[in-house]
Amino acid sequence: MTKIVKLYLISEQIDKDGNRVDYKEINSILWNLQKQTRDIKNKTVQLCWEWMNFSSDYYKKNELYPNEKEILNLTLRGYAYDHFKQGYDLYSSNISVLTEAVCGAFKNAKKEMLNGEKSVLSYKAEQPLDIHKKCIKLEYDKNFYVKLKMLNKAGKKKYGIEDDLNFKIQVEDKSTRTILERCIDGEYVVSGSKLIYDKKKKLWKLNLCYSFKANEIESLDKNKILGIDLGIACPLMASVNGEFDRFSIKGGEIETFRKRIEARKRSVLHQTKYCGDGRIGHGRNKRTEPAYKINDKIARFRDTANHKYSRALIDYAIRKNCGMIQMENLTGISDNKEHFLKEWSYYDLQTKIENKAKEKGIKIVYINPEYTSQRCSKCGYIDANNRELRAVFKCQNCGFEADADYNASQNIGIKNIEDIIENTLKISSANEKQTKNT
Known part of the structure; x- marks a missing residue:
């Protein structure tokens, strides 16, 4: 089981004389990296493209594709790493991680690129810094710290840094503290992670990846399905097909919070024209800073709420x-969906449900939700x-009447529901043609 925890970092770098290194200097180093x-990612893409063209020409001449190790004496990933480990300041293991990631991404996208369905991979500025698991060292001394091996010998000499980059971790909640304690104790295993610059907070953020053995429940019935519908009257409705009992999340808490926060945000933005001396003369960003803090509050509320909802749902399952x-595949939420689905972070909620489900050994299946809201779960x-009526389902065939979201969740909870709906539509279409012909 693999997860990610976001950690904001404060530089604790000390020079050889014991003096604190200015955070601006650390920022400058990391921005250069x-x-x-x-640069390395885009050049790796170029190498992958050249190898693909070489392979194509080789096949035309020999009627078989070339073996990477026979031609390059290495795998393509290894060749790319060997090609770029010199001339850069990045620590070698981190270069290995990023070249491997690019080669993998190129391989996965190759077919779409050749068919013209996707443009050639190109990496823009402000790339996350890939960090090998061996380059991350967590420590605790009254506070939590992390040492990151980011520079090779040439890089350390260039920037005058003798040690690994040292940061203090901002720990804002008990959950993060527990995760860090378990990583340090070895209960959780730290994996390759990413370092990202947060422009709003003006801090570097470590997306620390860690893994642990899932606490699976062996006794769960693998054939019993909980269907989850993204609702209208309720943001989320879940039920087992054939059972009246259901689990639902009411939208009241979310809507009340949204209205209160949006009113506060409008008020703060309106006050920018009358702001105090501390914010005058510092430009628009400084004047609107309190509004951005409100955005952070909304994001934290969403994250907390989605954790709470997903935990309650898994407990119910x-x-x-x-x-x-079984859940709806959210790819391309349409305009006729409830406004809530577009505003709320439903992808985040589904991710949290999936992660918690995997911990308990519950399988997640995504289905196409088309027609599940129009199908009668009885007949x-x-x-x-x-x-x-949007919130009410009433079957025109058998007269079954129920909450629309509950009926949809009943359908979603049926095994192979997509095939069942497809067959039903085919039969219905054939019957209509036969009726017209007669």
């Missing part, structure tokens, strides 16, 4: 002995007129 990272959860009849 960002530029080098982008366990109580119902469900070994599988299987599909008709748009079944949904004359």
Whole structure:
């Protein structure tokens, strides 16, 4: 089981004389490493492209594709790493991580690029800094610290840095503290991570990747499915097919918070024209700084709420002995969806549900939700007129009436529901043609 925790860092760098190194100097070093990272990534893409063209020409002549190790004496990833480990300030293990990632991304996108469905990979400025797991050392001494091996010998000499880069970690909640303690104790295993610059906070953020053995529940019924619908009356509705019992999240808490925060945000933005001396003469960004802080508050509320909702949902799935959860594939949420789905971080909620489900050994399946809201969960009849009222489902065939979100979750909780709907539509279409012909 692999997860990521976001850690904001404060420089604690000390020079050889015991003096604190100015944070601006550390920023400058890391920004230079960002530029080098982008350069290496784009040059690796170029090498991958050249190898692909060489392979194509080789195949035309020999009717078989070339073996990387026979031609390059290395794998393509190894060749790229060997090519760029000199002439840069980046620590060699970190170069290995990023060249491997680019080669993998190129391989995965190759077919789409050749078909013209995707442009050639190109990496823009402000790239995350890839950090090998061996280059991360967590420590605790009244506070949590992390040492990052970012520079090679030439880089350390160039910037006058004799040690690894040392940072104090901002720990804002008990959950983060627990994760760090378990990483230090070895209960969690630290994996390759990324260092990213947050422009709003003006701090570097370590996306620390860690893994642990999932606490799977073996007794769960692998064939029992909990269906989850992204609702209208309720943001989320879940139920087991054939059961009246259901789990739902009401939108009241979210809506109340949104209205209160949006009113506060409008008030703060309105006050910028009358702001005090401390914010006058510092430009628009300084004047609107309190509004951005409100945005951070919204983001924190969403994160906390989604953790709470996902935890409650998984607890419900366990109580119902469900070994599988089926959810809607959110790719391309349409305009006719409830405004809530576009405003709320539903992808984040689904990710949290998936992560917590995996910890318990619950399988996640994503389905195409089309027609699940129009299908009667009792008789299987599909008709748009079944949904004359947005919040109420009433079957035009058998008369079954229920909460629309509950009915949809019942359908989503059926195994192979996509195939069932497709077959139903085919039969319905064939019957319509036969009726017209007669």
